Amino acid sequence: MDQELRQKILNLLDQHRIMTIATLRPDGWPQATTVGYVNDGLTLYFLCGLESQKAANLAGDDRVSLTIDHDTPDIMAITGLSMAAHAQVVSDRSEAAKVLQLLPSKYPEQTSLPVSMPTPEEVRIFRLTPVVISVLDYAKGFGHTDLVTC
Template identity: 50%
Template sequence: MPTPHEEILAILREGKDMTLATLRPDGAPHATTVSYASDGIGIYFGCGEGSQKARNLAHDERVSLTIDLPYADWSQIRGLSIFGRAQRVTDPDALMRVAETFLAKFPEVAQYIRAGEAGPAMFRVTPELVSILNYAKGFGHTELVRVTDAWGRGRVEPACD
């Protein structure tokens, strides 16, 4: 039986897209679907520099997101619901690592990268609370865990929130 940490990592590896909810300056939620890549429990995504997501995150870094894996019937439903904080990645070395992480997961991205052109604004979501959904353990079964280190690579522990 996998640990919660192993289960989170497996779902992050298997998934490709997430629904990301940010907060508009007026407090209204804004949800969109974006592709992501992960490094440990840290999650990366890109968006346009002037996009609604980027503007929202400049105002408030709090995000909620969901990742749902494909399934044939309800007994196979697996996914994650995550609360965390998204921060823009600006360090050139970190951006190179993010690019390598994306290219490893999505090799087709290479065709959209042009020399000399600025790429998308890249963000890193650091999870704080993770709800693991796994219907193989029972209808609607969820397990809530708290990520206990700043980079989301270490421990997860049960949460009572």
């Protein structure tokens, strides 16, 4: 991947803080859910409940698809990311602590944080490692995408 495209992906990741993630249910149907995320470079992280449907789905199949985008009144200003990725549970305490420390940086306008942030034992933290990234940029033409294999 060239440096310009990598920087464009990183800028889009930094500009946003929610994504729609699709996991596969046991019956084969995809399940799409909106979640918050943080990223460390191209690696994304999200939290969910220990017994959530997402966690159960990912225990059976670690493949996900996700989108990150925003609404715009100008159709030719549509930009965003679509990714195919593998999800792994973060079990290393130092990595989990790093993820939990990154969360407040995504919400700088939040003046008061919860009394206590969840601990790694109270939530399931997933690391998303991209396999394919599609960068959508209508400014380059209707429906234009740049495809990157990681």
